[in-house]
Amino acid sequence: MTQQTEQDFSKQYELTAPHSEVVAALPFVSGRRALDVGCGSGRNTLYLNSKGFEVTAWDKNLTSLARLNHIIETEQLNGIHTAEKDLNSLRFNGAYDLVLSTVVMMFLQPETIPQLIADMQASTVRDGYNLIVAAMDTSDYPCTLDFPFTFKSGELSNYYRKWHIVKYNENVGQLHRTDENGQRISLRFATLLAQKGSVKA
Numbered sequence: 001m002t003q004q005t006e007q008d009f010s011k012q013y014e015l016t017a018p019h020s021e022v023v024a025a026l027p028f029v030s031g032r033r034a035l036d037v038g039c040g041s042g043r044n045t046l047y048l049n050s051k052g053f054e055v056t057a058w059d060k061n062l063t064s065l066a067r068l069n070h071i072i073e074t075e076q077l078n079g080i081h082t083a084e085k086d087l088n089s090l091r092f093n094g095a096y097d098l099v100l101s102t103v104v105m106m107f108l109q110p111e112t113i114p115q116l117i118a119d120m121q122a123s124t125v126r127d128g129y130n131l132i133v134a135a136m137d138t139s140d141y142p143c144t145l146d147f148p149f150t151f152k153s154g155e156l157s158n159y160y161r162k163w164h165i166v167k168y169n170e171n172v173g174q175l176h177r178t179d180e181n182g183q184r185i186s187l188r189f190a191t192l193l194a195q196k197g198s199v200k201a
Helices: 006-012 020-028 043-050 062-075 110-122 155-159
Strands: 033-037 054-059 080-084 096-102 124-135 164-169 172-178 184-195
Touching: 006 043, 020 043, 020 096, 020 124, 020 184, 033 043, 033 110, 043 054, 043 062, 043 080, 043 096, 054 062, 062 080, 096 110, 110 124, 110 155, 155 164, 155 184
Parallel strands: 033 054, 033 096, 054 080, 096 124
Antiparallel strands: 124 184, 164 184, 172 184
């Protein structure tokens, strides 16, 4: 495997940097198997792999997957398994230490979300983690974009009420998209890191 840092990948292949919440989550995760649900061009997949994870990476966009596969081949990376998957029609299971989905769910159909989260949870080993970052639609930061789905306040945390929630917030963040004035668009994002196994009564 070519020794390459995630910053080098981002710069060399013009990828955005790994999501800050993925970087922040790693100290909590003791295992080394990850599932990246909606991997895009692989910014988080490549970061996790550089930290010793074996990563399964799924996305519907063939162009994005081709870009990721090109990096994998060029850098002779091991331990990354990519596949074309339509999350709107996908059912799955597995045994992962970390299942993540960052800035993906707002592109899915609303009826997809409950089952997707259920499958993410079921595919997580005991004491493993789920990490989700997804756009919201709130009264103070209404979503004016044509996203099929956005979370309401408290909605994401409710899915994990029987897990140990390590981190949850609904802070304001910025999309990479810009408005008509060239300013990045601000929205609230539901951000959750939760651990399976510590079930509340």
